[in-house]
Amino acid sequence: MRSIAIINQKGGVGKTTTAVNLSDGLARQGKRVALVDLDPQAHATLHLGIDPRSARNTTYHLLTGDAEFASMWRTVDNGLKVAAAHLDLAAAEVELAGVVGREAILRDKLAKVSGDLDYLIIDCPPSLGLLTLNALAAVEDVFLPLQPHFLALHGLSKLMQTVGLVASRLNHRLRMAGVVLCLYESGTRLANEVSGDVEEYFDHLRTEGPVWEHARLFSSRIRRNIRLAEAPSFGKSIFGYDKSSAGAQDYHALTSEVLSYYAGR
Amino acid sequence: MRSIAIINQKGGVGKTTTAVNLSDGLARQGKRVALVDLDPQAHATLHLGIDPRSARNTTYHLLTGDAEFASMWRTVDNGLKVAAAHLDLAAAEVELAGVVGREAILRDKLAKVSGDLDYLIIDCPPSLGLLTLNALAAVEDVFLPLQPHFLALHGLSKLMQTVGLVASRLNHRLRMAGVVLCLYESGTRLANEVSGDVEEYFDHLRTEGPVWEHARLFSSRIRRNIRLAEAPSFGKSIFGYDKSSAGAQDYHALTSEVLSYYAGR
Numbered sequence: 001m002r003s004i005a006i007i008n009q010k011g012g013v014g015k016t017t018t019a020v021n022l023s024d025g026l027a028r029q030g031k032r033v034a035l036v037d038l039d040p041q042a043h044a045t046l047h048l049g050i051d052p053r054s055a056r057n058t059t060y061h062l063l064t065g066d067a068e069f070a071s072m073w074r075t076v077d078n079g080l081k082v083a084a085a086h087l088d089l090a091a092a093e094v095e096l097a098g099v100v101g102r103e104a105i106l107r108d109k110l111a112k113v114s115g116d117l118d119y120l121i122i123d124c125p126p127s128l129g130l131l132t133l134n135a136l137a138a139v140e141d142v143f144l145p146l147q148p149h150f151l152a153l154h155g156l157s158k159l160m161q162t163v164g165l166v167a168s169r170l171n172h173r174l175r176m177a178g179v180v181l182c183l184y185e186s187g188t189r190l191a192n193e194v195s196g197d198v199e200e201y202f203d204h205l206r207t208e209g210p211v212w213e214h215a216r217l218f219s220s221r222i223r224r225n226i227r228l229a230e231a232p233s234f235g236k237s238i239f240g241y242d243k244s245s246a247g248a249q250d251y252h253a254l255t256s257e258v259l260s261y262y263a264g265r
Numbered sequence: 266m267r268s269i270a271i272i273n274q275k276g277g278v279g280k281t282t283t284a285v286n287l288s289d290g291l292a293r294q295g296k297r298v299a300l301v302d303l304d305p306q307a308h309a310t311l312h313l314g315i316d317p318r319s320a321r322n323t324t325y326h327l328l329t330g331d332a333e334f335a336s337m338w339r340t341v342d343n344g345l346k347v348a349a350a351h352l353d354l355a356a357a358e359v360e361l362a363g364v365v366g367r368e369a370i371l372r373d374k375l376a377k378v379s380g381d382l383d384y385l386i387i388d389c390p391p392s393l394g395l396l397t398l399n400a401l402a403a404v405e406d407v408f409l410p411l412q413p414h415f416l417a418l419h420g421l422s423k424l425m426q427t428v429g430l431v432a433s434r435l436n437h438r439l440r441m442a443g444v445v446l447c448l449y450e451s452g453t454r455l456a457n458e459v460s461g462d463v464e465e466y467f468d469h470l471r472t473e474g475p476v477w478e479h480a481r482l483f484s485s486r487i488r489r490n491i492r493l494a495e496a497p498s499f500g501k502s503i504f505g506y507d508k509s510s511a512g513a514q515d516y517h518a519l520t521s522e523v524l525s526y527y528a529g530r
């Protein structure tokens with residue numbers, strides 16, 4: 001099972017949109033895919049038409065209680081399994097404050113489903129707190145959606161520091177897989193310049209150790225496309241909502257690129 | 266002194282861009298303005314060309330130590346005063362966990378500068394934690410930047426709940442002033458529909474009590490404009506960077522609307 005954490009502490013950069021559309025993209029290629037929503041805002045859950053309050057078990061119960069993944073899968077189009085989030089997750093950080101091994105809870109539960117899935121993708125909140133740490137301690141690969149705006153690089157080094165710490169102290173298998181440029185405004189100098197800066201940043205980072213040595217800028221860029229913002233209001237991925245849109249093209253390209261990334265490993 | 270908290274727990278909706286440009290807009294109208302950065306990411310600070318690490322005192326010291334506002338103002342163009350943030354603020358929530366009256370720290374310090382300023386604007390992080398609570402406990406008015414996308418309304422009621430709680434338990438002067446539509450994609454059905462929904466939401470909310478009775482959708486909408494994203498890389502507000510841009514027009518319109526909002530109160 002390939003396991004991916006979608007992270008970026010910056011808000012509104014395309015984490016959820018990428019988590020949902022990559023998951024459905026892979027499911028449509030016949031893979032057995034699970035999407036795990038670890039954000040108290042539950043936007044990935046809502047994006048696929050699931051009401052967090054209707055879920056008997058959510059990732060809140062997974063982290064703070066005895067619930068296992070098997071008891072919480074909701075299946076949507078194309079066989080895609082979803083582990084719903086709920087606002088109660090916001091309390092998890094406080095509730096788990098004193099618990100030993102509180103960053104490793106997800107990893108133990110993940111291990112039990114790894115035989116049944118090809119891909120497991122975790123959508124994380126815009127923070128580097130306990131929820132994101134659980135994701136990082138549990139998965140093999142980190143995907144980083146990034147909006148090529150001015151302060152994108154500023155947050156990047158802090159983020160990579162966190163990834164490095166988790167890799168050394170909690171999860172030796174953790175690898176930085178790549179950056180996905182999102183909300184890409186084609187033809188603007190800003191997008192062009194920041195993309196170049198990100199490329200350069202990872203060129204240097206690659207020499208720093210095994211966590212980084214295969215990190216790349218995915219060549220598939222997700223352009224700004226209003227269809228991607230409309231899809232959630234229909235409870236669908238971009239493929240379910242408007243297959244011919246630029247947004248669908250871009251996430252299809254990303255899906256193919258991710259499949260060959262894993263084929264080559 | 267008019268005091269404004271710029272809040273929205275959703276990430277990347279234009280809080281910082283609005284805080285910075287409204288502050289400079291008001292300063293350029295001859296007002297005595299202070300911008301207080303309460304986000305550990307310090308994007309407002311960086312936007313105006315200030316390095317958080319170069320600041321002797323930051324809002325971290327304000328919240329967790331003895332530092333007062335007077336010791337930390339940095340003055341930028343047009344006499345605009347800035348209280349810089351720093352990543353250490355991320356630890357403030359934990360550090361202040363046991364402290365009595367920890368949501369009221371900012372209010373006490375704000376009171377000491379109210380004589381010297383016309384406007385004080387606080388840029389908040391994308392969360393409803395201790396930092397945002399301090400801002401809400403300290404100010405008179407709440408401004409809500411909102412991107413008219415599908416899940417915008419979903420977060421709105423949770424947000425208003427928080428404002429209501431602070432108003433009743435910590436700050437009887439707190440008022441919901443208005444929503445500023447940001448990242449507005451003109452001509453799209455999504456922006457149109459969500460704006461209509463927001464308008465309707467506040468029409469109903471207005472009958473719920475004094476906190477809400479003057480809440481409105483500001484008529485000035487901030488359209489998507491790449492210049493707004495470029496300005497931070499020059500350490501300037503949109504007015505300092507490109508006065509003729511659509512972004513400058515829109516924030517100028519908002520500034521005028523805010524001035525008449527206060528003139529009429």
Ligand SMILES: Nc1ncnc2c1ncn2[C@@H]1O[C@H](COP(=O)(O)OP(=O)(O)OP(=O)(O)O)[C@@H](O)[C@H]1O
Nearest residue numbers: 011012013014015016017126223224225229276414
């Ligand atoms: N390429 C795109 N084109 C147009 N709209 C987009 C695109 N990608 C995302 N959006 C929209 O932008 C908003 C923010 O995206 P998204 O929710 O995926 O970001 P996020 O990083 O998950 O945010 P958060 O930090 O709050 O979890 C959403 O309303 C989404 O529908």
Ligand SMILES: Nc1ncnc2c1ncn2[C@@H]1O[C@H](COP(=O)(O)OP(=O)(O)OP(=O)(O)O)[C@@H](O)[C@H]1O
Nearest residue numbers: 011149276277278279280281282391488489490494
């Ligand atoms: N109207 C606009 N047109 C184009 N770009 C914009 C506009 N408003 C904001 N931006 C850009 O979008 C990104 C997010 O905006 P901003 O940082 O102001 O949001 P925020 O709500 O403060 O985010 P956070 O939740 O991370 O604090 C920034 O890179 C900013 O420069």
Ligand SMILES: [Mg+2]
Nearest residue numbers: 015016039043
């Ligand atoms: Mg998200």
Ligand SMILES: [Mg+2]
Nearest residue numbers: 280281304308
């Ligand atoms: Mg901000």
